[in-house]
Amino acid sequence: MKKIEAIIKPFKLDEVKDALGEIGIEGMTVSEVKGFGRQKGHTEIYRGSEYTVDFLPKIKIELVVTDQQLTKAVEAISKAAKTGKIGDGKIFVSSVEQAVRIRTEEKGESAV
């Protein structure tokens, strides 16, 4: 099993979710994160004080997939999340050794 972590632009979440749904993936976990990278942040000014906000709001999607699903999933995400503009984000893949579905105590790929 593989874990895919994708950092994307927030307004792309729905499209990514749908793209994953189309290839049969219907489990994922999402969180709000702040990203720092090439995309420039913005400056906020409050009376005399300027604050540079380097961290931009991003969405992190985490999903564990079977080895076969991996390529299709990465492609689906990367296609749906792309705008072609700086700051589109990254996808990272790593290995997962075990998975458990708490409700049923199933283990392994069937738990995903």
Added chain:
Amino acid sequence: MKKIEAIIKPFKLDEVKDALGEIGIEGMTVSEVKGFGRQKGHTEIYRGSEYTVDFLPKIKIELVVTDQQLTKAVEAISKAAKTGKIGDGKIFVSSVEQAVRIRTEEKGESAV
């Protein structure tokens, strides 16, 4: 060392924490996430507009444990987090290569 990531129902957090405490695990990191899976979301209506909220609030627990603690920890979580109803969540296990305790610069298992 292994990293355990558990996605659980929010109101189960205290029970899981206590269960882990009982087996001697007292370090973990918790975040609020939104989960998407088989459990159905809900619909919100604001005047004429309906919004389907597919993403449900979940809690993600991350903890790094020594290899020996692994089985007990996974069991403790899975027992404490279980309600038997859909949406109870998942536990994923992966490998961690290195750990550092920032305060003391200890490395490896003793840092966990």
Added chain:
Amino acid sequence: MKKIEAIIKPFKLDEVKDALGEIGIEGMTVSEVKGFGRQKGHTEIYRGSEYTVDFLPKIKIELVVTDQQLTKAVEAISKAAKTGKIGDGKIFVSSVEQAVRIRTEEKGESAV
């Protein structure tokens, strides 16, 4: 490629970011988490009711680096985040198999 996850004290974020910048690392993802460990929480009292808050606000930094950058990056973080007081946090390192830059579809180390 390696993934570094660092749990640090919130007010240290800027220093850590700068320290990483100095060694040429300019991509990372940050999230607000709650940590549970040796550092004691606090008690809140509302009229007659006491609530013990065990979970303390922490910042989680995630960054994927090339194998060569790893040691320098871990050192930079651990130096910048250190106060010497309990609760300074942890750094965990694990392996990443693949990375994709969504915008360009670059893969591997160049995507990081």
Added chain:
Amino acid sequence: MKTYLLTIALITTIALGALPLRADTATNLPAPTVEQRLSALEAYINNGDPTGALPKDTNGNLTITAPTTVGVPGPGHNAWQMTSAALVLFMTLPGLALFYGGLVRRKNILSVMAQCLLITGLVTILWWLCGYSLVFHSGGKFLGGLGFAFLNNVTSAPNTDYSYWVSHNVFSMYQLMFAIITPALILGAIAERMKFSAIFLFMTLWMFVVYFPQAHMIWGIDGFMNGVWNAKAGIKAIDFAGGTVVHMTSGWSALILCIILGKRIGFGRENMAPHSMVLCMIGTGMLWVGWYGFNAGSAVGADVIAANAFMTTTLATAVASFVWPMMEWLVRGKPSVLGFCSGAVAGLVVITPACGFVTATGAVIIGVAAGLIPWFFCYKVKSWFGYDDALDTFGVHAIGGTIGAFLTGCLARNAANANLATNLKTQVTDSFFQPLVLEQLKAIGLTLVLAIVGTTVIAFIVKAIVGLRPSEEVEVAGLDLADHGEEGYHQAG
């Protein structure tokens, strides 16, 4: 809009029409003399009877044509009464909704707001139908008649049973605002765990069984406990702005209902900390400001009594808002914002029945009592007994209202309110244990019985018909989504 024809209009529509007093006698009577017109006008300043010095026949009818300033509202008094009514509404929307809403968990914030809004609409409709009439029309000792049903006969002319210079329709709306906030106070005890439909039914019944009778008994011109104005009152009690009517009824009903309802799931185990002390504090500020309408407005006129009530309300509230957190500081090491807020509200509650009857010194004493006793109840007594009065409606309103009713008996002074000399000469002797105290105790007893028995009966009826609590699943997920299909806050987007 300017009122070109008002002078004429008033003579034709109001003076000749609405006021039966002069309706048939307006013609052919001698015109008022300058002296008579002047005395009618002077009465405006003192919020007195404009016909006080005018000649009347044995039936009390004027034997002269009424001056144009008789049977009409006075601008200063009407202005203050409209302002006061708006302020009392402000106490509920959004004051109380924020005070309570801040104290619940995030998932239930909207349920509190919806309940406050529901009560506002519901009680207004009941008030219009017959509620106002049952309280303020004369009728019996325990309930009024139906002469004002549908607000019939409730015009802009004053109802001299309650005020010489405030429009009857303004008075009725002012009193409506009290009828709205009273049941809304109950919501604090039962927050986070009562079905919306159950609240709907409960509140409807409660208004008829508890509020209307109690309000009539205390404030109705022929009410059983209206010691100030009803010479024939069975219990010669006094309650300036609603210590028994508002706070005791709601507070004691809240206790009963929350016991019948049972504790919230997870009570004592889960973290149920207020989701936003910020909202709670905003609500407190609004309650305090709005309460000037509640207390000083209860003089029904911008007169010397209103002025006194304004001062006593300020003193008692500020003192209590200081004492409560100081007790926390002493006992727990930290004065909390919730302590300041609770103290302020407790001060407002306890001074409510007393504000128009006590002096500055009395107000300060009341402030100290209000900071100590409800604090002790919320801090200690509640945990001894273990009932789940979620937001301390009992500790603050029931205890506060009861102390207030009692201390009003001890501290009412002729120097503060000359009306005490009318029907209560023998009760108010200006000593701490004056005879009035006994009357107040009787009133407290009767109010307690009404609230407790009434609520018990209603609660079981409601339980039988629609049930009281939502399913466990709904309660855990929060009432906002289940009952209203909405969430209080959305982060993203």
Added chain:
Amino acid sequence: MKTYLLTIALITTIALGALPLRADTATNLPAPTVEQRLSALEAYINNGDPTGALPKDTNGNLTITAPTTVGVPGPGHNAWQMTSAALVLFMTLPGLALFYGGLVRRKNILSVMAQCLLITGLVTILWWLCGYSLVFHSGGKFLGGLGFAFLNNVTSAPNTDYSYWVSHNVFSMYQLMFAIITPALILGAIAERMKFSAIFLFMTLWMFVVYFPQAHMIWGIDGFMNGVWNAKAGIKAIDFAGGTVVHMTSGWSALILCIILGKRIGFGRENMAPHSMVLCMIGTGMLWVGWYGFNAGSAVGADVIAANAFMTTTLATAVASFVWPMMEWLVRGKPSVLGFCSGAVAGLVVITPACGFVTATGAVIIGVAAGLIPWFFCYKVKSWFGYDDALDTFGVHAIGGTIGAFLTGCLARNAANANLATNLKTQVTDSFFQPLVLEQLKAIGLTLVLAIVGTTVIAFIVKAIVGLRPSEEVEVAGLDLADHGEEGYHQAG
């Protein structure tokens, strides 16, 4: 500050100076008799003309020295008018800013607030320059003259064209608050997607093209549609507190502008749920409370008409706030907080033109209509047509204002407002389809044309000069950062 010399001061500065009426005649005229002074004083109570019973020459000038109570404001009326003006400002800042701000997405909350604040400053400056004058100075049927430009001649003495007892400067500030909230209402339809500079330009032009003419026509003493006070009005319409002037103009303009502007990016696809129903509900409470200044304040004096407006406003609003969520409960299974809030605002909108003219029964009927019809528009009609009226300004204000104008025609009753007998004797016959209805329909038509044509023209001018919408990137990122360089909320720190 105490006013030691006020009596003297008033005689010298105001009585002798400001009022041309008596300016040259004040000397050598006989002093007023006690009887005359008394009648001037009695007029205060009834908000009537203090010179009504005084002797005048054929030009209408007094033939006696004016009593000291002529040409000066009356305390009760002035107190109420100042309170009302403050309340109406409260409706915009922060009432409407919260009501609308809560309904947008997090990233646009500050843009709504900034727009409300901008309009407040901008409109005040226009008002001072010439806006007040164009509306309330006499001049033509469609627009007033410039005699009050820079608020010249607008002193603390009453302007008897509009009130006998309220200071002219207070009246001008009171009316300013209406001129502020009206364009601010438009913001609801175009929220989240219009450039700040475009709003600036649009609103400036709109005040001149739509608001000032409409307000003069309805409320100006010689206005074309001022049925109550202008005997020569072309259309004998009535609009107590601004159904056509405030709600129809803003609501219909909002529809046109939101259509010209186009839909928000992602409309119908993305989740655009209100980011904080809590703020929205707080705003609703403030709007309701402030609206008493709007409606009862429109009597310009704390008189019998204000009292009636206070009652009708309460009844209609509470009923509508009840009916709308009950319809939701029926149709969708859940009464929502937004339903309660929308119902309340709809009730307030629909009763606005009617409040000073209808009885309690009329108000309840209006409340029911206000709960049903705008609900149906927001719930159904909007989705049929598919325009993106972001926060339902059209559904609530345009539809509500139009229904209100119509129902005012049907339900205006002589019993509620004696002024209807002045110039509208033949229009108001106390039946549902009385002749007044036709006049109201004419006024509705003219208002519609003015709002629609005016807005269309202005919108295209603004589009040509500065453009209407921000870049897609800005819109997606949110207007707060792009237009104002700020974020509504910061978590960390």
Added chain:
Amino acid sequence: MKTYLLTIALITTIALGALPLRADTATNLPAPTVEQRLSALEAYINNGDPTGALPKDTNGNLTITAPTTVGVPGPGHNAWQMTSAALVLFMTLPGLALFYGGLVRRKNILSVMAQCLLITGLVTILWWLCGYSLVFHSGGKFLGGLGFAFLNNVTSAPNTDYSYWVSHNVFSMYQLMFAIITPALILGAIAERMKFSAIFLFMTLWMFVVYFPQAHMIWGIDGFMNGVWNAKAGIKAIDFAGGTVVHMTSGWSALILCIILGKRIGFGRENMAPHSMVLCMIGTGMLWVGWYGFNAGSAVGADVIAANAFMTTTLATAVASFVWPMMEWLVRGKPSVLGFCSGAVAGLVVITPACGFVTATGAVIIGVAAGLIPWFFCYKVKSWFGYDDALDTFGVHAIGGTIGAFLTGCLARNAANANLATNLKTQVTDSFFQPLVLEQLKAIGLTLVLAIVGTTVIAFIVKAIVGLRPSEEVEVAGLDLADHGEEGYHQAG
């Protein structure tokens, strides 16, 4: 409660008792004539002396029985004063608490609220003890006597030193609200880093050392700088609603205290952006609305001067709220919500001393100055000097108050306030550099010295006794948890 016996009651308790003037002479004197009664009544309309036209002996005692309208409050004036007092409290609770609270970081929001609440309770108690007396009882030039300690002799009858028609107890509560908000303003400069116990002690001392003397000097009937009413004033300055008393004292004290205190940990390095511009904007709206009570209420009566103050306050505030963000737009490319809010507050501050003395034109000039100068101080000057005035109390209140005091000297006009002709005939010549300007400069100087010296001394005393700052750990973690054991917001649950 209706006031059946009020006419009688007033004669017995007040007319015969409370007012020494008539206490011993009430019997056996001839009754007032109709003409005399009428003139006493007419004085109500003009907020004048009801005994002005009545016959008196050489000691100033009436030689007739006082009419029933002498020595009693007037409803319209009392209504406005009570409304105003409530509005000024609203400015602090929750207005200022939100304005300031929104600008601090999340972890300190409750500390600001707790501090505002603490000051409210604390100052009320000091006021009751002796504060009111030290300010408003006659005594010396610099401090009053103790005749009103414990609010003794402060009844519902007017204190004719300050008002003919407003109840003395209402006046005392109204002035209390000023005494509350003034120290609370200081909180802005020292936010996020001063110990709660240190604030407690500092504020207690500061009231005695700075506020009570300053308020007495400016407003006390025999005050050293009371140019309007005290013919023997050493400095013939004017300050309508508190430019020196409220804003200069608090603003300059804030500067000194924040310098002595030192900067916040991380100042200039860490992100200290406001945690909620939304709360800040809500607070601004409330401040603006409440400020009508502050400014127009300072006329102590709903008279021509109040009316003028209402207008000038609106104009100056709206103009300043427009100018400040326009400067931002020009200089930085973006008008910010904080700019709009800061401009509004600056406008309110600068017009405060002037509002009752200037014309509409003067108000607009003041609005422009208020938008430019404090903006420049917050935007530029502050960063030049580098002190950590956390929320710009100095930039807005000290600078604003000082400009206001100066411009009041330049723009006070006889046409705006007839009282200027009493004791200031030679000072107010209706030109920009009239002699009054010099008096204002003297008052500015004396106020500066008092605030700066007073604050320095107190700050070092407090430092010695309890220390000023919390531990570094506490400051970093936030004051909410450390000082109050609470958090502002809870996400979960």
